[in-house]
Amino acid sequence: MRMLWVAVVLMLCALGSLTIGVRALAPSVYLDALLTFDPSDPAHVTLVAVRLPRLLAGLIAGAALGVAGTVMQALTRNPLADPGILGVNAGAAFALLLGTSLIGRSDEAMVAVLSFPGAALASLAVFALGGGLRGDVGPVRLTLAGAALNALLLSLVSAVALVRQETLDVFRFWVAGSLTQATTRPLGAMAAVAALGGIIALVIAPRIEALSLGGALSRGLGTHPRRVQAGALLVVTLTTGAAVAVAGPIAFLGLMVPPLARLVSGHNLRAEMVVSAMAGAALLTFADTLGRLLMAPSEIRAGIMTALIGGPVFLWIARRIRPGSTT
Amino acid sequence: MSLAHPPKAPSRISRRGLLAGAGALLAAPAVMAQTSGLRFVHAYGETVLERPARRVVSLGYNTHDTVLAFGVAPVGTRYWYGDYAYGVWPWAQPYLGEAKPVMMTGEVSIETVASLAPDLILGTGSGISQAEYAMLSQIAPVLMQPEEFSTYGTPWQSETRTVGRALGMEDKAEALISGVETTFAAARDRHPDWAGRTAVAAWHDGGQTGAFMAEDTRARFLKELGFRAPDALAETAVIDGFYTTLSPEDLSPLDADLLVWISSAERAADLVALAMRRTLGAYAEGREVFADELIAGAMSFGSVLSLPYALERLEEPFALALDGDPATVVPSAAKVGLAP
Numbered sequence: 001m002r003m004l005w006v007a008v009v010l011m012l013c014a015l016g017s018l019t020i021g022v023r024a025l026a027p028s029v030y031l032d033a034l035l036t037f038d039p040s041d042p043a044h045v046t047l048v049a050v051r052l053p054r055l056l057a058g059l060i061a062g063a064a065l066g067v068a069g070t071v072m073q074a075l076t077r078n079p080l081a082d083p084g085i086l087g088v089n090a091g092a093a094f095a096l097l098l099g100t101s102l103i104g105r106s107d108e109a110m111v112a113v114l115s116f117p118g119a120a121l122a123s124l125a126v127f128a129l130g131g132g133l134r135g136d137v138g139p140v141r142l143t144l145a146g147a148a149l150n151a152l153l154l155s156l157v158s159a160v161a162l163v164r165q166e167t168l169d170v171f172r173f174w175v176a177g178s179l180t181q182a183t184t185r186p187l188g189a190m191a192a193v194a195a196l197g198g199i200i201a202l203v204i205a206p207r208i209e210a211l212s213l214g215g216a217l218s219r220g221l222g223t224h225p226r227r228v229q230a231g232a233l234l235v236v237t238l239t240t241g242a243a244v245a246v247a248g249p250i251a252f253l254g255l256m257v258p259p260l261a262r263l264v265s266g267h268n269l270r271a272e273m274v275v276s277a278m279a280g281a282a283l284l285t286f287a288d289t290l291g292r293l294l295m296a297p298s299e300i301r302a303g304i305m306t307a308l309i310g311g312p313v314f315l316w317i318a319r320r321i322r323p324g325s326t327t
Numbered sequence: 328m329s330l331a332h333p334p335k336a337p338s339r340i341s342r343r344g345l346l347a348g349a350g351a352l353l354a355a356p357a358v359m360a361q362t363s364g365l366r367f368v369h370a371y372g373e374t375v376l377e378r379p380a381r382r383v384v385s386l387g388y389n390t391h392d393t394v395l396a397f398g399v400a401p402v403g404t405r406y407w408y409g410d411y412a413y414g415v416w417p418w419a420q421p422y423l424g425e426a427k428p429v430m431m432t433g434e435v436s437i438e439t440v441a442s443l444a445p446d447l448i449l450g451t452g453s454g455i456s457q458a459e460y461a462m463l464s465q466i467a468p469v470l471m472q473p474e475e476f477s478t479y480g481t482p483w484q485s486e487t488r489t490v491g492r493a494l495g496m497e498d499k500a501e502a503l504i505s506g507v508e509t510t511f512a513a514a515r516d517r518h519p520d521w522a523g524r525t526a527v528a529a530w531h532d533g534g535q536t537g538a539f540m541a542e543d544t545r546a547r548f549l550k551e552l553g554f555r556a557p558d559a560l561a562e563t564a565v566i567d568g569f570y571t572t573l574s575p576e577d578l579s580p581l582d583a584d585l586l587v588w589i590s591s592a593e594r595a596a597d598l599v600a601l602a603m604r605r606t607l608g609a610y611a612e613g614r615e616v617f618a619d620e621l622i623a624g625a626m627s628f629g630s631v632l633s634l635p636y637a638l639e640r641l642e643e644p645f646a647l648a649l650d651g652d653p654a655t656v657v658p659s660a661a662k663v664g665l666a667p
Contacts, residue, residue, distance in 0.1 A: 022574040042606040046576045049602030180534030180575060184600055297563075297574035299535075 002264045006275050010282040017055045017285045021046065022296050049183060056191075057182035058285035058302070061247035064194040064239035066280025067201050069254025070261065070273050071239075074208050075232040076130070078142050079317050082255030083119075083240040086146030089249035090153035091122020092241050093174045097160050112186040115245035120237040125149060127233060176303030177248025179288045190242040197238030198277060204231045205269040250303045252310020253280055259317055283309070365492055369471040371450075371460045376468050379495025380447030384440050384467075387452035389544075391428070392630035393483075393490045394449065395419045396503055400426030402443045405435075405453065409624055416624055418636035435459060441466045447493055451486055452479050477568030480542030483507075487631045503631050510635050511551045514642055518553070521649065525583035526554035528618075528626065530590065531598050536573050538581060543569035544629025545589060548637060552645070557583045575603060582607045584614060585648055587641075588665070589627065591620035595663040604665075611667055612653040616644045617660045 019025065023046045033044040065083060072081035083089045095118025100110055126149050130142030157174050207228045243250060257280045258272060265271035287305035294300055365376040384403035385391040391404040391414065400423055406414045413430045415423050431439055435455055440448060440463060448469040450460060455471075463469045470489060472481040484504050491500025515521065528545035529538045538560055539545040546556070546569070555561075560580040563571045573580060586609040590598055595617070598604065609615050618626060618641070625637035647657050660666045 021576050023576040039602065039605050040611065042577070042579070042603065045602045045606050050575050178534065182534075183602070184534075184597055292574070297577065298572050299574065 003271070003275055003278075006261075006264055006278045006282070010278045010285075013282040013285040013289070014055055014059070017058065017289045018047065018051050020289055021051060021292060053182035053187065054179040054288060055285060056187050057179045057185060057246045058288050059281040060187065060191045060194055061177075061179075061243040061250060062253065062281035062284030063277040064190075064197065064243040064280070065250060065253040065284070066257040066261070066276035066278070067194075067198050067273055068236050068239040068243070069280070070258040070269070070276040071201055071208065071232050071235045072254065073258050074205075074212060074269055074272075075229065076127075076142050077212055079259060079320075080143045080255065080314075081146075082252065083123075083236065083243075084249060084251035084253070085143070085150060085255060085314075086123075086126045087150035087153050088119050088122045088126070088236060088240045089177075089244055089251065090150050090157060091125075092116070092119040092244035093249045094118055094153045094157050094160070095121075096244065097157055097174050101160055109186070111245050112189050116237060116241035119241035119244065120233070122149060122153065123233050123236045123240070127229070174248060176301050176307065177244070177250045178299075178301035178303055179247055179284075180299065180301075181248075182246070185246050187246060190246045193238050194242040197235045197242065198273070200231060200238070201235045201273050202270055204228060204235070205273060208232055209269050247284075248303060250284065251307045252314060253284060253306050255317070256310050256313035257283060259313075365495075367470055367489065367493070368473070370474045370476075371457055371469075371471045374464075374468045374470055376447065376493060380445075380468075380493050382443070382445045383447045383449055383494075384443050384445040385449045386431075386435055386440075386455060386463075387449055388454075388479075389628040389630055389633075390449045390451050390453070390486065390490070391415060392419045392628055392632045393486050394494075395422035396487070396631045397491065397494050397496050397499055398422065399494055400424060401428050401449075402445060403440065404428045404430050406430050406432040407628075409620065416628065416633065417621065418625060418628075418633045419630075422632070435463075437462050437466070449490065449493075451481050451489065454478050477542055480568050482542075482547065483544075483629055483631050483634060507631055507634055510638060514638060515553050517642075518646060518649075521645070522553035524554055524585065524649065525557040526552075526585035526587065527557065527560060527581050527583040528587045528589050529581050531588070531601055531604075532594060534575070534597075536575065536578055536581070536601070536603075537570050538573065539570050539589065541565045541568055545587075545623075545626045548626050548629060548634060549585075549587070551634075552638075554585065557581075578603045578607060582609055585609070585645060586615045587626075588615065588617050588660075589623040590617060591623065592663070595665075599664045605667075610665075613655060613657060613660070613666060614648045615660045615665050616641065616648050616657050617663050617665055619659065622659075 023043065025043050025047060029043045029047060033047045037048060038044050068083045069081070072083065072086065073079055092115045096111060096114045099114035103110065126142070126146045129145035129149065154175065161174055211225055211228050257276045261272050261275035261279050265275045284302060284306065287309060288302040291300035291302055291305040365379070367374045381399070383394050383399060383401045385394050385401040386405050388405055388407035391401050394401045395415070404414045409416060413423065413428045429439065429443060435453065445467045448463050448467050450463070450469050451472045455463070460469055460471065470493060472478065473485060476482070476485070487504050488500050491497050526549040527538050528549060529536065540556060540560060557580060560571070563580055565571055586607065588598060604610055622637055622640050625633040625640070644657050644659050647655050656666050
């Protein structure tokens with residue numbers, strides 16, 4: 001069972017995220033920190049207040065983006081569909097940044113609420129621009145529409161961020177996400193939202209597959225294309241919004257995970273979603289751990305690490321696209 | 328080909344020769360002016376002022392303070408941060424009078440600078456590039472930081488002297504400097520126990536914690552009060568000559584006798600949520616001081632006007648933090664929830 005191997009890799013990545021870091025932790029710390037937590041012991045604090053929240057944030061955001069990428073690619077039959085490339089990340093980030101700037105509050109509740117309208121509008125906009133409403137979602141058209149939307153939203157993010165006081169730090173976070181702010185993010189609520197998105201995705205997976213047979217054939221099989229599209233966009237909004245609220249915009253993860261997952265799951269969308277969620281969580285956690293080691297004690301943001309890994313994967317996928325092919 | 332080349336080559340040489348000649352001609356008046364005008368040597372070369380400046384465009388993020396200290400209102404200022412008209416913070420506002428300088432935000436607009444018809448452009452601590460310097464120099468003489476300092480690392484004494492010379496008020500510059508130095512010396516005399524103790528100006532922002540050090544204005548402020556950096560911090564690598572970042576897993580380099588958080592009310596919540604801070608001795612023993620936006624701003628501007636302003640507001644909290652009694656509460660830290 002190849003899916004089991006993915007689960008093992010995920011567990012290894014999670015374990016690495018808890019055990020590897022700037023501060024070496026004695027084996028006894030792991031149990032002590034959970035049983036008798038001492039807030040004045042740096043080792044305990046490292047485990048419970050630094051590494052554990054980062055791991056949770058990585059698992060939530062990684063799994064959510066894995067699902068988001070899978071759904072986008074299946075819905076649009078476009079292997080280059082990804083919340084980062086198509087501007088959904090940037091939409092959520094822009095709405096969040098604009099909202100917190102205007103309201104002057106950036107607490108957990110505010111972050112949780114503001115992330116979703118941006119993701120929803122951006123995913124709807126890119127789908128409409130790409131011709132999705134007319135059932136004509138060519139890979140090139142969609143990718144171009146997404147790239148344009150992404151560029152527009154990113155420049156809006158810069159425009160808002162650069163007039164703020166903490167300029168560079170704010171800007172960095174909203175251009176390339178990271179897991180370092182996990183402690184101040186609404187992890188519990190976003191885990192629930194991402195899980196809801198995942199469940200909806202699993203439920204509508206067969207209908208998305210039917211839709212990919214083409215509008216007429218899928219209607220013949222009793223599918224309502226509009227409803228399925230709306231459901232899929234809801235999934236993308238929920239998962240991407242949750243991921244951005246937790247970790248900021250993480251690029252390329254939703255792009256590279258689904259094709260890798262298909263190597264394991266084959267062309268079965270439900271299985272692909274499960275594997276993508278696990279692989280996304282593993283990859284983001286791995287990227288974060290690597291990022292905190294490469295230039296210690298300085299850290300490379302997880303969003304930059306995924307872009308570093310994802311860039312070559314993007315080229316690999318782009319090379320494999322042939323006219324008329326869907327994978 | 329062989330026919331096409333020869334006629335061109337000599338003309339190119341002669342053109343180059345012409346340019347060199349023109350350069351020499353252009354340079355000649357400058358050489359003469361060195362004897363009559365005010366000559367400044369700096370990181371981007373040499374600038375000569377024919378006469379003391381009166382219309383100053385201040386491009387440094389904090390340099391308008393220094394110009395204002397001489398009773399001269401700059402015609403242009405640069406926005407750093409904070410919600411203050413013209414980018415002029417409270418300690419410098421009384422010096423502004425009725426003047427309404429044009430405030431520039433973000434990148435330096437050469438057009439805006441030109442429209443102000445300045446007779447001096449102050450580029451110290453502005454971060455402008457050599458190319459921008461060259462363009463601005465066509466509008467008016469441009470002053471940069473002395474070569475020995477990093478972009479944002481010019482000490483306030485040097486900056487005050489430079490501006491004083493450029494305005495033709497060298498005596499006033501010395502008077503301003505000795506006034507502030509006397510104020511700091513008096514504070515040191517009142518607190519002889521501060522000498523040699525460790526102090527850190529730290530920040531926490533966007534999940535990243537760091538400390539100001541070396542040539543930074545905030546680090547210099549602490550040094551001028553007799554403090555030194557803790558050894559663990561002094562050993563970490565300095566970034567851009569003025570700060571360092573720390574791993575969230577190890578904030579022990581911040582554990583000084585006095586820990587000053589350079590922050591603001593809206594960022595205080597993140598600081599309170601920073602669990603690793605509570606492993607520091609400075610936290611447990613109440614030796615943390617919270618500098619809100621205004622006081623942190625005064626330390627950050629680090630100018631001849633802002634430093635006495637910061638000192639006046641920080642002397643008492645510093646004394647409370649360092650009184651040797653862990654039970655004493657520093658009001659600024661307690662107010663935002665930092666105190667144990």
